[in-house]
Amino acid sequence: MSATILTQPAEQDALIVTLNRKGYMLSKPEKYIQAFIDFSPHAPGPVLDIGAAYGVATIPALAKGAYVIANDLHEGHLQILKSKVPPSLIDHLELKSGKMPDEIDFEENSLGAVLTSRIFTFILPEEFEVSVEKIFKWLKPGGKLFYLGGSPYMGTFRKFLPTYQKRKAEGHRWPGFIEDIPSCTPERACDLPHSMHLLDEEVLSRSLLRAGFVIETMGFNSALKEHPEDMKLDGREQIGAIACKP
Ligand SMILES: C[S@@+](CC[C@H](N)C(=O)[O-])C[C@H]1O[C@@H](n2cnc3c(N)ncnc32)[C@H](O)[C@@H]1O
Numbered sequence: 001m002s003a004t005i006l007t008q009p010a011e012q013d014a015l016i017v018t019l020n021r022k023g024y025m026l027s028k029p030e031k032y033i034q035a036f037i038d039f040s041p042h043a044p045g046p047v048l049d050i051g052a053a054y055g056v057a058t059i060p061a062l063a064k065g066a067y068v069i070a071n072d073l074h075e076g077h078l079q080i081l082k083s084k085v086p087p088s089l090i091d092h093l094e095l096k097s098g099k100m101p102d103e104i105d106f107e108e109n110s111l112g113a114v115l116t117s118r119i120f121t122f123i124l125p126e127e128f129e130v131s132v133e134k135i136f137k138w139l140k141p142g143g144k145l146f147y148l149g150g151s152p153y154m155g156t157f158r159k160f161l162p163t164y165q166k167r168k169a170e171g172h173r174w175p176g177f178i179e180d181i182p183s184c185t186p187e188r189a190c191d192l193p194h195s196m197h198l199l200d201e202e203v204l205s206r207s208l209l210r211a212g213f214v215i216e217t218m219g220f221n222s223a224l225k226e227h228p229e230d231m232k233l234d235g236r237e238q239i240g241a242i243a244c245k246p
Contacts, residue, residue, distance in 0.1 A: 029056060030238075032241075033057045033115065033117050033146070033148060036057055036113060036146040037057060037061045039113055039144060039146070040065075040112075040113055041064045041065040043066065043112025043143060043144070044141075044142045044143055045111050045113075046069055046094075046111060047061060047068055047069070047113040047114070048068075048069045048115070048138070049061070049069070050071045050114065051072055051100070051122075052070035052071060052078065053072060053077050053081070054077060054080050054081050054084065055081035055084055058081060058085075059081070059085060062089040063089065068092060068093055068094070071095075071097070071098065073098070100116075100119070100127075101123070101131040101134050102127075107138070109141070111143055112139075113139075114135045114138070114144075114145050114146070115146045116131075116135075116149075117146070118149055118238075120149050121196050121198065124195070124197065125197055128207065132145075132213075133211045135211075136213060136245055139245040143244070144242055144244050144245070145213065145241075145243045145245075146240075147204065147208075147239075147241040148239075148240045149198070149238065149240075150196070150199075150237070150238060150239075151176075151199065151200060151236055151237060151238055152175070152176045153220070153236035153237055154233065154238075155223070155231045155232045155237065156231050157185060157196075158233060159185065160178050160198075164176055174197070174203065175203070176197060176198035176199055177195070177198075178197070181193065181195060181196055187230070201218060201220070201239065204239060205218060205241075208243045212245065213243035213245060214244050215243045216243060217241065218239070218242075218243075219239070220235070220237075220239050221237070221238040222236070223237035
């Protein structure tokens with residue numbers, strides 16, 4: 001799979017890579033991804049990286065000593081990830097291709113941690129709720145979910161903001177669901193799927209609490225400095241959470 005570097009070679013410590021209509025992969029962990037990496041070797045079981053892409057979280061977690069199951073919809077992404085793993089760590093890596101939530105499954109109480117970094121933006125609201133419930137079931141007590149995703153305040157979707165705000169005022173259940181990405185952001189549409197789901201604190205906490213999680217931390221997070229300018233808005237571009245299965 002080809003990857004396009006969006007930033008300039010001079011900034012090579014901070015790149016964002018496009019992924020064939022599946023958005024962009026960060027090349028360096030941001031804080032919720034780093035929290036998953038740091039927790040992974042201490043997790044009460046193997047850890048799962050959903051939508052792992054080329055391994056921004058999986059590879060550092062392996063390096064810290066964790067046993068990591070890397071999932072992605074695209075087998076090709078997982079093969080690139082595998083090719084980047086040092087031979088000494090490969091026996092701690094398991095690849096599991098398939099679409100979340102319907103094509104992958106694990107035993108109840110079998111996982112120590114789960115990362116969903118910027119992947120639930122790509123599934124439908126109903127699938128999101130099912131996914132959170134499944135993850136809760138898969139985790140062992142004491143296991144944690146690390147969530148990172150786009151918020152309605154991503155600069156990319158600034159044309160959608162008034163719709164989001166109107167829906168919010170009307171009490172819409174899923175105010176951040178964008179049905180038609182090409183009309184919202186024509187200049188970025190070629191890198192994105194046709195619809196996307198942006199979460200705010202209310203929607204994310206409602207789904208986590210409904211599944212049974214205890215929320216340890218949650219908040220908006222700014223775009224990284226390496227994000228292109230059009231993706232930035234006001235410092236609330238991303239939302240993250242860490243939630244524990246009691
Ligand atoms: C935007 S990238 C995020 C990559 C990385 N986790 C990060 O935070 O930079 C989304 C990745 O999730 C994968 N993906 C998208 N929808 C998925 C789904 N329903 N199930 C599993 N993987 C999915 C894509 O193929 C892509 O590799």
